[in-house]
Amino acid sequence: MDIKTIVADFTKRLSALIDGQATERARATVLSAFSGSAGRGPGRPPKNALAAARVAKGSRRKGPIQLCPVPGCKNPAAPIFGMVCAKHKDVAKSKIKKYREARKAKKAKAA
Numbered sequence: 001m002d003i004k005t006i007v008a009d010f011t012k013r014l015s016a017l018i019d020g021q022a023t024e025r026a027r028a029t030v031l032s033a034f035s036g037s038a039g040r041g042p043g044r045p046p047k048n049a050l051a052a053a054r055v056a057k058g059s060r061r062k063g064p065i066q067l068c069p070v071p072g073c074k075n076p077a078a079p080i081f082g083m084v085c086a087k088h089k090d091v092a093k094s095k096i097k098k099y100r101e102a103r104k105a106k107k108a109k110a111a
Contacts, residue, residue: 069099 066077068085075085082089084096 069096069103071099071102 066083067073068075068077068088070084070088070091073085073088075087077083077085082093082096084091088096
């Protein structure tokens with residue numbers, strides 16, 4: 001056996017192997033495209049699947065409750081009242097601005 005026949009035999013085997021793999025890959029792609037088993041079917045998924053999808057995706061955690069900026073008030077602020085509580089919705093915006101600045105200055109001083 002000379003080197004030419006060995007190389008020729010090797011290239012034939014290699015090309016046959018590559019052709020077989022390519023054919024198998026193409027066959028699998030076509031079958032999965034027509035069978036539809038790869039994705040989910042029509043209709044709404046069952047409830048337990050929805051819950052599992054939410055857990056896997058990660059649920060969003062709400063931020064902390066924002067309190068009214070008026071000193072001494074512990075009520076939650078609401079956007080409908082301009083980010084103050086219902087009790088202090090009639091306080092002037094300039095006073096509320098001063099309260100917020102004072103709180104920021106106090107917080108900056110502590111840090």
